[in-house]
Amino acid sequence: MIIKDPFLSRRPSPASFAQYVFFNLKMSIPARRDIFPLLLGLSVLFLSSCASVSSVQPLVRQLSVSGRYDKALQVLEDQKAVYGSRNRLLYNLDRGMVLHLSGQYQESIDAFEKAKQQHEALYTESLSKIGSSWLWNDNLLPYRGEDYERVMINIFQALNFAAQGDFEAALVEARDVDVKLTAMNLLYAAEQKNVYREDAFARMLSGILYEASGTYADLNDAFISYEKAYQVYLSDYKVNYGLDPPRILKENLCTLARWMGGSTWEKYKDLLPQENCLSLQEKSQKGEIFFIQYHGYSPVKKAESVLLPMPGGYVSSFSFPKYQSLPYGPGDRVIRAENLQKDIFYAETYLGQDIDRIAKKNLADRKVRILVKGVARPVGRYFVERHVENETEKKHGKREAGWFRLLASLFNMAAEKADLRSWQTLPGEIRIARLILDPGAYVIYLNDKDVLAEVSLAAGEKKFIIFRTLK
Amino acid sequence: MLRFRGVCVLLLILSVVVLPGCASKRVKRLDAEDIVDLSGRWNDTDSRLVAKTMIEDALSHTWSQTFREAHGRPPVVVVGPVTNRSHEHINSDVFIKDLERNLLNSGKVKFVAAKGERDAVRDERSSQHKGFTDPETIKAFGKETGADLIVIGSMNSVKDEFKGRYVILYQINLELIDIETNQKLWIGQEVIKKDVKRSKYSL
Numbered sequence: 001m002i003i004k005d006p007f008l009s010r011r012p013s014p015a016s017f018a019q020y021v022f023f024n025l026k027m028s029i030p031a032r033r034d035i036f037p038l039l040l041g042l043s044v045l046f047l048s049s050c051a052s053v054s055s056v057q058p059l060v061r062q063l064s065v066s067g068r069y070d071k072a073l074q075v076l077e078d079q080k081a082v083y084g085s086r087n088r089l090l091y092n093l094d095r096g097m098v099l100h101l102s103g104q105y106q107e108s109i110d111a112f113e114k115a116k117q118q119h120e121a122l123y124t125e126s127l128s129k130i131g132s133s134w135l136w137n138d139n140l141l142p143y144r145g146e147d148y149e150r151v152m153i154n155i156f157q158a159l160n161f162a163a164q165g166d167f168e169a170a171l172v173e174a175r176d177v178d179v180k181l182t183a184m185n186l187l188y189a190a191e192q193k194n195v196y197r198e199d200a201f202a203r204m205l206s207g208i209l210y211e212a213s214g215t216y217a218d219l220n221d222a223f224i225s226y227e228k229a230y231q232v233y234l235s236d237y238k239v240n241y242g243l244d245p246p247r248i249l250k251e252n253l254c255t256l257a258r259w260m261g262g263s264t265w266e267k268y269k270d271l272l273p274q275e276n277c278l279s280l281q282e283k284s285q286k287g288e289i290f291f292i293q294y295h296g297y298s299p300v301k302k303a304e305s306v307l308l309p310m311p312g313g314y315v316s317s318f319s320f321p322k323y324q325s326l327p328y329g330p331g332d333r334v335i336r337a338e339n340l341q342k343d344i345f346y347a348e349t350y351l352g353q354d355i356d357r358i359a360k361k362n363l364a365d366r367k368v369r370i371l372v373k374g375v376a377r378p379v380g381r382y383f384v385e386r387h388v389e390n391e392t393e394k395k396h397g398k399r400e401a402g403w404f405r406l407l408a409s410l411f412n413m414a415a416e417k418a419d420l421r422s423w424q425t426l427p428g429e430i431r432i433a434r435l436i437l438d439p440g441a442y443v444i445y446l447n448d449k450d451v452l453a454e455v456s457l458a459a460g461e462k463k464f465i466i467f468r469t470l471k
Numbered sequence: 472m473l474r475f476r477g478v479c480v481l482l483l484i485l486s487v488v489v490l491p492g493c494a495s496k497r498v499k500r501l502d503a504e505d506i507v508d509l510s511g512r513w514n515d516t517d518s519r520l521v522a523k524t525m526i527e528d529a530l531s532h533t534w535s536q537t538f539r540e541a542h543g544r545p546p547v548v549v550v551g552p553v554t555n556r557s558h559e560h561i562n563s564d565v566f567i568k569d570l571e572r573n574l575l576n577s578g579k580v581k582f583v584a585a586k587g588e589r590d591a592v593r594d595e596r597s598s599q600h601k602g603f604t605d606p607e608t609i610k611a612f613g614k615e616t617g618a619d620l621i622v623i624g625s626m627n628s629v630k631d632e633f634k635g636r637y638v639i640l641y642q643i644n645l646e647l648i649d650i651e652t653n654q655k656l657w658i659g660q661e662v663i664k665k666d667v668k669r670s671k672y673s674l
Contacts, residue, residue: 113560120510123635123669130672168555175558175628183632217556 052082053090057424060094061297064425065470069102086142089118090421093149096156097425101294101468105160112157119150134377137319138419147184148358149423151177151199155353155430158205159292162464167212174206174225196362200237201353201430203229204249208290211252212462219280223256223264241357246350248434251276255283278436287457289435289444291335292466293349296328296428299356301363303418308378312386315409316378319418320370323360328428329471332447335433337455339440349431356428374418381412427468511667513561513641521643522569524661529570534647534656535579538619548574548647549618550585557628557641567622570645583618620647620656635669 056079063072076095083091096111122144133140154177161170177199185197207225210218230253233245254277257268271277301321308316337345385408393401439459444452446467453465501507506516538546550571553563574580584592599609624645631638640662647657 117510123671124673125671127672127674169560172555172558172560175556179558179630179632183637186633 053084053087054420056082057090057094058300060098061424064098064101065297065468067468069098072098073102086140087421088142089115089122089145090143090423092118093145093153093423094425096153097423100156100160100466101425103163103466105164109157109160112153112160115153116157119145119153134373134380136415137377137417138373139417139421141419143421145423146196146359146362148196148199148355148362149426150180151202152355152423152426154180155202155205158209159464159466162209162212163466165463167209167462170209171206171213171218174209177202177206195365196358198228198232198236199353200229200232200243200245201432203232204246204252204352204432207249207252207256208462211256214460219256219259223253223260226253226256229253237354240361241354243351243354246352246432248350248432251278255280283436284460286436287439287459287461287463289337289437289442289455289457290462290464291347291349291431291433291435291452292464293331293333293431293433294427294429294466294468295331295431296356296470297326298422298424298426298428299323299325299359300424301418301420301422303420305416305418310378310382312389313405314382314385314412316382316412317416318374318378319416320367320374321363321418321420323363325356325428331429331431331469331471332450333431333433334447335435335452336445336448337435337437337442338445339437339442345435345437347433347435349433351429352432353430354428355426355430359422378412378416381408381415385412508665511637511639511665513557513559515565517641517663518562518565519569520663521661522566522573525566525570525643525645525659526573528659529574529647529657530577530579532657538656542619545578545580546619547581547583547616548620548622549583551621551623553622553624553626553645555626557626558630559628561626563624563626566643567624570622580620581616583616589615618650621650622647635671636667638664638666640664 056075060072060075063069063075073095076091076098080091092111092115096108096115099105099108099111122142125141129141154173158170158173158177161167161173181198181202188195188197203225207222207229210222210225226249229249230245233243233249237243238245250271254268254272257264257271258277259280269277300323302324303319304322305317305319308318310316333349335347335349337347385405389401389404389408392404437457439457439461441454441456443454444465446452446469452467455463455465457463503515503519508514508516535546550567553567555561555563571582575582596610596612598604600612622645624643627642627644629640629642641664643661643663645659646655648655
């Protein structure tokens with residue numbers, strides 16, 4: 001009877017308790033052979049608690065794309081524990097995104113700021129967690145996020161600040177993007193093309209923000225950002241995703257090249273017909289409205305599992321994540337602005353960031369590493385289990401060894417789970433449009449039917465309108 | 472047999488380890504002068520160092536004396552914008568308030584409310600004129616003191632990062648400008664440099 005155990009009659013320290021458990025386990029093992037299957041069974045039971053975040057995320061995603069932000073935030077609040085300590089980053093990414101979409105910009109800033117700090121803290125990997133991930137699966141590791149997700153945080157943060165009209169703080173994010181992309185670039189050799197190492201959209205957005213700030217130094221930075229964005233669209237986005245530089249980028253690059261003058265202007269003066277290349281002076285008489293459209297779904301990870309029959313009657317499996325696009329429609333693109341005199345102005349949103357394809361490319365880049373780990377894991381387990389089976393047979397007989405084999409195979413199947421975590425509230429695409437308008441009051445419609453916003457615009461003012469579409 | 476038992480125990484221990492642990496909280500009081508660097512980002516120590524340098528520098532120069540000799544009174548200063556041109560969100564109020572307090576307490580200058588503070592004061596003054604306040608204590612409009620000098624500044628950063636290591640430099644500039652003549656009377660600068668290493672692995 002445990003209650004008579006003298007050890008438990010006093011308060012044990014954790015260390016002495018562990019010693020006690022270990023000692024008793026050792027003593028009781030020869031007497032109770034069924035302790036081994038029990039241990040394995042317990043391990044499988046514990047493992048089953050890992051997967052639950054995958055059930056909450058689709059719900060949050062669905063609620064956020066259908067515009068039910070309050071409900072999505074409620075679910076996030078209620079299910080915080082389900083995300084758990086390993087997915088704190090994921091939690092803040094989802095929460096920051098829902099808040100951003102719902103227009104609660106300050107709260108979104110706080111959530112994304114937490115996500116940023118968590119990202120930094122996750123640079124240091126825990127060896128014990130890596131060890132357990134080699135034994136079981138990658139779900140035991142904290143979610144560390146992808147490189148492009150780190151940059152997306154800055155993009156949303158910059159837009160959070162810009163939507164509030166705080167361009168000074170938005171520029172802090174633009175500079176942070178530059179630091180991150182520069183550091184990322186250093187990790188790859190110059191000729192290594194097929195990796196995410198630059199972000200044309202983030203560069204373009206940085207340019208827009210620098211231009212909005214308008215000081216001499218900022219205008220110079222705006223030109224540098226536009227030029228970099230233009231180069232990345234041509235050398236990377238066009239090649240990998242079939243994306244041409246958006247028209248806005250060409251127009252802005254042209255304007256800033258004109259401002260720079262000299263050889264810079266010579267280089268870019270034929271980028272657009274002269275009448276489309278406004279000078280900064282001309283632009284300052286007008287107001288600008290930027291439209292940021294989040295459209296569709298980002299792809300979700302699905303598990304591809306392969307059963308591995310091993311020698312000696314063992315069954316193992318190996319599982320790896322693969323991106324699957326979720327279907328969505330082409331989306332409304334046409335934006336109409338109408339002033340009090342019923343003059344009508346049109347703009348069309350243009351795809352600037354293809355998150356769907358960036359995500360897939362990013363995963364493809366890591367595929368070899370995932371596959372190596374995915375194969376090594378079952379093979380390693382097999383050798384350990386085989387050894388244990390032999391030992392069991394010697395000591396306890398064939399029947400026990402058979403039981404062990406069966407349980408080990410069940411354990412193998414239960415333990416091998418692909419890491420399917422991703423930032424699911426991300427849209428599939430970010431599109432951008434811009435209207436340069438005379439100062440005044442405007443009603444903005446999406447596709448002539450839905451009122452997006454009512455805006456009053458002053459000369460030189462820049463406003464951001466952010467909206468989400470699906471179909 | 473021993474190895475089998477070892478593997479089983481290891482499995483069980485690991486299973487328990489991966490379950491969420493209990494959170495514990497520790498609170499330790501620190502002196503405001505203590506240096507605690509956690510993330511390598513801009514922190515309270517940096518703000519304090521900037522304030523210290525700027526205050527010492529601002530008080531050691533003769534601009535206030537020169538102004539007093541020319542005008543027969545101490546200069547009136549207003550705090551203008553301190554632009555954040557770094558890649559981190561830095562709250563300049565922390566060191567600006569320190570600077571303001573020390574300059575004011577030294578008796579060498581007078582300060583008037585800055586842009587953001589003025590609105591609150593004006594609201595209060597307006598409300599005194601709404602009929603609730605004793606007429607003898609109502610403060611008149613149009614009596615605000617115009618500042619002679621304005622403090623403006625900028626915060627800049629340069630970060631050089633490679634893998635787990637980065638060197639970061641913050642440069643904070645503050646300038647005191649004569650509002651009437653645009654003459655710069657004082658420029659203070661503090662540079663802070665940090666070398667931050669993060670290890671790739673921990674236990």
